[in-house]
Every structure is written in C-alpha cells, then in structure tokens.
Amino acid sequence: MSLKYKRILLKLSGEALAGEKGFGLNYDVITNICKSIKECAELGVQIAIVVGGGNFWRGRSSGSMDRTRADHIGMLGTTMNALAVADVLESLGVDVRVQTAIAMQQVAEPYIRNKAVRHLEKGRVVIFGCGTGNPFFSTDTASTLRAAEIEADVIFKATMVDGIYDKDPHKYPDAVKFDELTFTDVLSKNLAVMDSTAASMCKDNNIPIVVFNLNDPSNIVKAAKGEIVGTTVTE
Numbered sequence: 339m340s341l342k343y344k345r346i347l348l349k350l351s352g353e354a355l356a357g358e359k360g361f362g363l364n365y366d367v368i369t370n371i372c373k374s375i376k377e378c379a380e381l382g383v384q385i386a387i388v389v390g391g392g393n394f395w396r397g398r399s400s401g402s403m404d405r406t407r408a409d410h411i412g413m414l415g416t417t418m419n420a421l422a423v424a425d426v427l428e429s430l431g432v433d434v435r436v437q438t439a440i441a442m443q444q445v446a447e448p449y450i451r452n453k454a455v456r457h458l459e460k461g462r463v464v465i466f467g468c469g470t471g472n473p474f475f476s477t478d479t480a481s482t483l484r485a486a487e488i489e490a491d492v493i494f495k496a497t498m499v500d501g502i503y504d505k506d507p508h509k510y511p512d513a514v515k516f517d518e519l520t521f522t523d524v525l526s527k528n529l530a531v532m533d534s535t536a537a538s539m540c541k542d543n544n545i546p547i548v549v550f551n552l553n554d555p556s557n558i559v560k561a562a563k564g565e566i567v568g569t570t571v572t573e
Contacts, residue, residue: 342564345384345458347485348375348494349478352393352419354552361393363422371496372426374555375463379432383562384458386488387465388481389423391415397473409473413440416477420467421445427463434463439471439480451487458488478536486543493545494561495532496552501569502531519571531571540571547571 350371357364379385394415397408420436427434435457436446447453449466457464469480478495485493499507500515504527507513516523521541524531531537531549540547550557550568557567 340564341381341383341562343383343491343562345488345490346378346386346492346494346562347481347488347490348385348387348496348558349481350387350389350419350423350496350552351498352390352415353498354496355389355419355422356393363393363419365422365426368423368426369430371552371555371558372423372430372432374558375427376430376432377559378562379461379463381559381562384461385463386454386458386484386490387420387423387463388469388477388484389416389419389465389467390477391419394418406473413468413471416469417442417446417467420465424465432463433461434465436465436467439466439468454484455488476533476536478532479539482532482536482539482543482545485545486539490545493540493547494558495547495549496558497549498552500551500567502529502549502571504529506530516569517566519569521571521573524571531569541573544573 355363355368357367391412395412397412417438424434424436437449438446439449441448454464466484469477470483481493502516503513505513521537524537548561548570560567
C-alpha cells in the first residue's frame with residue numbers, strides 16, 4: 339500500500355465531535371471518526387491529533403469575560419475532547435497517548451516534543467490538548483505549531499464542508515470551490531480556512547494543508563493515500 343504521507347497532523351474541530359447536536363459529544367460520530375483513524379494507523383501512518391473545544395466553549399463568544407480566562411476555559415474543553423477521543427480509540431484497540439500543553443499529570447502527559455515523536459515512531463496515536471497552552475492563539479495555530487515541531491508531512495483539517503470556497507457555501511449557492519490554493523491566496527483573499535496566524539506559520543514552514551469534509555470519515559484514509567479530496571493548500 340503506497341502512502342503519500344507518513345506522518346500527519348489531524349485537526350478535529352470540537353463541533354465535529356458533537357455531530358448534529360452541535361453541543362457536547364456524539365459517540366456514534368466519534369466512533370466513526372476513530373475507525374478511520376485506526377485504519378490509517380494500521381496502514382502505517384503516524385497520526386497526531388489536535389482537537390478544538392467549540393462543542394463545549396467558544397472564547398470569542400464569552401461576552402464581557404476576560405479574554406485570557408475565557409481562553410483557559412476553552413483549553414479545558416479541548417482536554418475533555420482529547421480524553422473522549424482517546425477513550426474511543428482505546429476501545430477499538432488503538433494505542434494512544436494524550437498530551438496537554440498545560441500540566442495536568444493526573445489525567446494526561448505534559449506535552450514534550452521528543453516524547454510525542456517517540457510515541458509516533460512506536461505506532462501510537464498522540465492527541466494534543468490545550469492548544470498551544472497560551473491565550474489568544476487558536477487551535478488552528480496550535481495545529482500548525484505542533485505539525486512543525488513533530489515534522490509532520492501535512493496537516494489534515496477536517497471540517498463540515500468539502501473544501502475551501504470563495505465564500506460560505508451554506509449561505510451562497512454560487513460559491514466556487516477551489517481544488518488547489520497557495521497560502522498567499524488564502525491570506526490575500528482572506529479565505530475562511532484558518533486564522534491568519536496559522537496560515538502564515540504554514541506558509542513560513544512550508545507545511546501543506548488538506549481541507550476536507552469529515553461527514554465522510556473515510557476521507558482521512560483517502561487523503562493519507564494521496565487521493566484527491568477537498569482542497570490542498572501549498573506554497
């Protein structure tokens with residue numbers, strides 16, 4: 339079996355884990371996602387995962403709350419998601435470790451780059467919680483940072499749409515989908531694929547991104563094999 343990517347960083351949004359409920363955890367949805375992650379791992383792909391927390395908390399919607407405190411609450415939400423995904427993966431027989439950017443050793447390992455890489459080399463799936471561990475940085479930026487640190491070949495950004503469009507396809511039926519883009523395009527056209535900090539980091543570190551629809555979790559496996567799914571962003 340030929341694989342295009344040996345080591346991937348998979349970004350899962352919190353909303354994806356909630357399914358149609360839009361809040362909390364939908365274990366049927368998580369199980370289907372984890373089955374595809376397991377299939378990838380069995381093919382020999384080294385998989386690291388960054389999870390968002392939007393199914394529990396969105397810092398930018400926290401009203402008058404102090405931004406730093408709101409972001410810390412969001413980091414705790416990502417940890418809940420990381421533990422839930424780890425639990426489902428373990429139930430499927432996948433060897434997995436959770437690492438968090440904020441120390442909470444009773445429930446997860448602290449993030450240590452060399453240890454994370456060693457887990458990947460041993461075939462374990464590694465899930466990163468708490469984003470970067472700093473307020474004012476999104477989990478998209480955390481994905482880019484971790485991908486650079488572990489020297490991932492690519493970032494898979496699993497979303498609720500089947501790629502990147504010139505405008506919101508849910509609002510505009512004439513929205514045009516892109517098959518390929520550059521990070522310069524993403525930044526200059528202000529395309530809503532990720533925040534500008536994350537896009538700039540990918541551009542500067544030459545890390546490609548594949549954006550695809552997670553409603554079909556098999557897209558994770560297809561993308562790992564190099565099949566064309568969604569939109570690919572390179573520089």
